[in-house]
Amino acid sequence: xxxxxxxxxxxxxxxxxxxxxxxxxxxxxxxxxxxxxxxxxxxxxxxxxxxxxxxxxxxxxxxxxxxxxxxxxxxxxxxxxxxxxxxxxxxxxxxxxxxxxxxxxxxxxxxxxxxxxxxxxxxxxxxxxxxxxxxxxxxxxxxxxxxxxxxxxxxxxxxxxxxxxxxxxxxxxxxxxxxxxxxxxxxxxxxxxxxxxxxxxxxxxxxxxxxxxxxxxxxxxxxxxxxxxxxxxxxxxxxxxxxxxxxxxxxxxxxxxxxxxxxxxxxxxxxxxxxxxxxxxxxxxxxxxxxxxx
Amino acid sequence: xxxxxxxxxxxxxxxxxxxxxxxxxxxxxxxxxxxxxxxxxxxxxxxxxxxxxxxxxxxxxxxxxxxxxxxxxxxxxxxxxxxxxxxxxxxxxxxxxxxxxxxxxxxxxxxxxxxxxxxxxxxxxxxxxxxxxxxxxxxxxxxxxxxxxxxxxxxxxxxxxxxxxxxxxxxxxxxxxxxxxxxxxxxxxxxxxxxxxxxxxxxxxxxxxxxxxxxxxxxxxxxxxxxxxxxxxxxxxxxxxxxxxxxxxxxxxxxxxxxxxxxxxxxxxxxxxxxxxxxxxxxxxxxxxxxxxxxxxxxxxxxxxxxxxxxxxxxxxxxxxxxxxxxxxxxxxxxxxxxxxxxxxxxxxxxxxxxxxxxxxxxxxxxxxxxxxxxxxxxxxxxxxxxxxxxxxxxxx
Numbered sequence: 001x002x003x004x005x006x007x008x009x010x011x012x013x014x015x016x017x018x019x020x021x022x023x024x025x026x027x028x029x030x031x032x033x034x035x036x037x038x039x040x041x042x043x044x045x046x047x048x049x050x051x052x053x054x055x056x057x058x059x060x061x062x063x064x065x066x067x068x069x070x071x072x073x074x075x076x077x078x079x080x081x082x083x084x085x086x087x088x089x090x091x092x093x094x095x096x097x098x099x100x101x102x103x104x105x106x107x108x109x110x111x112x113x114x115x116x117x118x119x120x121x122x123x124x125x126x127x128x129x130x131x132x133x134x135x136x137x138x139x140x141x142x143x144x145x146x147x148x149x150x151x152x153x154x155x156x157x158x159x160x161x162x163x164x165x166x167x168x169x170x171x172x173x174x175x176x177x178x179x180x181x182x183x184x185x186x187x188x189x190x191x192x193x194x195x196x197x198x199x200x201x202x203x204x205x206x207x208x209x210x211x212x213x214x215x216x217x218x219x220x221x222x223x224x225x226x227x228x229x230x231x232x233x234x235x236x237x238x239x240x241x242x243x244x245x246x247x248x249x250x251x252x253x254x255x256x257x258x259x260x261x262x263x264x265x266x267x268x269x270x271x272x273x274x275x276x277x278x279x280x281x282x283x284x285x286x287x288x289x290x291x292x293x294x
Numbered sequence: 295x296x297x298x299x300x301x302x303x304x305x306x307x308x309x310x311x312x313x314x315x316x317x318x319x320x321x322x323x324x325x326x327x328x329x330x331x332x333x334x335x336x337x338x339x340x341x342x343x344x345x346x347x348x349x350x351x352x353x354x355x356x357x358x359x360x361x362x363x364x365x366x367x368x369x370x371x372x373x374x375x376x377x378x379x380x381x382x383x384x385x386x387x388x389x390x391x392x393x394x395x396x397x398x399x400x401x402x403x404x405x406x407x408x409x410x411x412x413x414x415x416x417x418x419x420x421x422x423x424x425x426x427x428x429x430x431x432x433x434x435x436x437x438x439x440x441x442x443x444x445x446x447x448x449x450x451x452x453x454x455x456x457x458x459x460x461x462x463x464x465x466x467x468x469x470x471x472x473x474x475x476x477x478x479x480x481x482x483x484x485x486x487x488x489x490x491x492x493x494x495x496x497x498x499x500x501x502x503x504x505x506x507x508x509x510x511x512x513x514x515x516x517x518x519x520x521x522x523x524x525x526x527x528x529x530x531x532x533x534x535x536x537x538x539x540x541x542x543x544x545x546x547x548x549x550x551x552x553x554x555x556x557x558x559x560x561x562x563x564x565x566x567x568x569x570x571x572x573x574x575x576x577x578x579x580x581x582x583x584x585x586x587x588x589x590x591x592x593x594x595x596x597x598x599x600x601x602x603x604x605x606x607x608x609x610x611x612x613x614x615x616x617x618x619x620x621x622x623x624x625x626x627x628x629x630x631x632x633x634x635x636x637x638x639x640x641x642x643x644x645x646x647x648x649x650x651x652x653x654x655x656x657x658x659x660x661x662x663x664x665x666x667x668x669x670x671x672x673x674x675x676x677x678x679x680x681x682x683x684x685x686x687x688x689x690x691x
Binding site: 153 | 339340341371372373395397398400401427463466468492493494495497498515527529540541542543544545546547549550551553554559598599600601630631632654655688689
């Protein structure tokens with residue numbers, strides 16, 4: 001579903017009358033996303049950010065034909081929002097709340113899998129196909145069409161990397177923020193085949209961090225699928241104390257599991273290049289993709 | 295977040311799992327449980343405490359007092375020991391039992407091993423089964439894993455497993471691990487407890503909320519997050535660089551890069567500029583915590599503003615600095631994104647002399663210069679690591 005998103009994909013915003021919903025619906029529309037409507041459980045408003053507001057997802061989907069949703073719901077209400085979207089037939093749902101309870105995320109994951117839909121989150125900063133659409137928060141200053149696919153756990157670190165690359169003339173083909181949660185929707189390894197199959201993508205930038213096993217799974221997938229596009233990885237949290245999570249619930253190291261050393265070793269063994277600073281990664285991409293800079 | 299063992303065991307006991315008789319002490323005035331021998335265990339949220347000397351077997355009250363005296367205030371893997379748990383020594387065969395949320399399968403993973411004790415994770419002896427996220431499924435998974443145990447043991451172990459699964463689901467834990475689980479003719483006793491709670495669920499888990507609130511020193515980071523609504527973590531007790539930063543991943547990366555350059559960051563911070571809503575209060579809180587640390591030598595502000603208006607942020611930062619009299623070290627600000635030009639102008643007016651730049655490497659270079667400056671007598675400084683001629687810094691190459 002992600003590879004085929006375009007400016008014509010009809011999208012709704014759940015929670016569109018809230019402060020965040022209103023702001024980001026307007027920003028997404030301004031970027032070119034085909035926001036066709038929104039939902040609100042709290043107000044009687046019939047319009048927000050220039051699009052119609054519906055009481056339920058079902059009404060919104062029936063009236064607009066939306067296939068994708070950005071759920072701007074608080075963390076404890078994200079499960080209900082996703083269940084409602086799935087019941088209405090939404091095929092791609094992006095959730096953005098930080099701090100969705102772990103056991104809610106498990107329930108969301110099961111429901112999405114049962115429905116055969118795609119979930120990005122729990123705390124996704126968003127995804128974008130620059131020049132086509134963006135779903136979520138990804139700042140416009142970082143977005144630029146180009147040859148690199150970005151996948152990232154962190155929002156801000158990927159903004160920094162994407163911004164500097166774009167500044168060097170290297171934009172993005174697809175950008176997906178998978179979120180810093182331990183239980184989530186799409187994982188790095190799920191995105192790898194999407195990026196490998198995408199003709200616009202010439203290189204892959206993985207912005208990971210300590211904790212969990214996604215980077216290791218991605219290394220395994222890289223070996224399984226064959227390295228036909230170069231992968232550049234940045235892993236944050238080398239200095240993280242064991243047993244202390246810094247901001248992201250998923251960034252928790254115990255012993256060897258989820259450590260910087262484990263991720264670096266596995267990715268390198270799979271043929272990826274791993275960098276210890278943002279600038280080093282940017283310079284390597286600039287050198288390798290000199291011909292594709294624009 | 296990992297609960298200390300004493301709290302983990304309290305929760306286990308509330309859910310019907312037997313734990314050793316024990317007392318938690320924060321000074322050397324010790325009232326011993328039972329007649330000994332005893333185990334003295336440092337209460338820090340890391341694994342492998344035994345190998346680090348954080349778990350001591352003592353046969354006399356004098357040994358206990360000595361062990362407690364030695365451990366309190368010591369640091370294990372970067373964590374200061376604020377309390378010790380003293381327990382009666384338990385005997386029995388050691389087993390390993392854990393139930394955790396499995397991220398990839400959206401279910402639970404039940405792990406059991408006939409070899410308990412340290413090194414279980416590395417030994418390869420632990421076997422796991424995935425199952426759905428409900429106690430009945432966990433019970434079936436455990437029954438398969440314990441098929442080779444003596445008949446008389448399988449029932450008691452299954453009972454512990456059922457209680458563990460119930461607790462994990464009711465209390466919304468990420469992990470519930472007992473290692474070792476002591477098994478004998480008289481039943482099962484949890485020798486240790488490693489329980490990881492979900493801070494995202496604390497709002498609807500009053501028992502967990504109370505446990506965290508009851509220990510402001512041990513769970514300092516979690517208490518701060520729950521009270522203030524953003525993340526701030528104390529790092530190096532001798533740290534020199536205070537961070538006022540936004541974004542968890544970017545802040546972690548800055549800590550890594552500063553450390554690699556020879557600086558010592560004193561904190562992690564994800565201040566969430568979008569939640570400030572026109573008030574400098576949050577910035578003042580962070581500056582207050584940072585400036586309270588005597589080893590502070592510089593403050594690095596790094597804000598990547600995708601949505602936030604940097605002109606507004608600059609005004610708040612200037613106001614917060616003006617209202618923090620304890621701020622006596624250089625502040626270096628790197629501001630990039632929406633409204634950066636206005637922000638630079640505002641700070642140049644209100645905080646003349648403060649370095650403000652859009653370039654992160656320039657800001658880091660200034661921090662390097664402050665840290666390595668000779669104006670700080672008596673401290674040897676590591677020189678900035680040299681970089682490859684092409685500017686690359688690839689790991690392991």
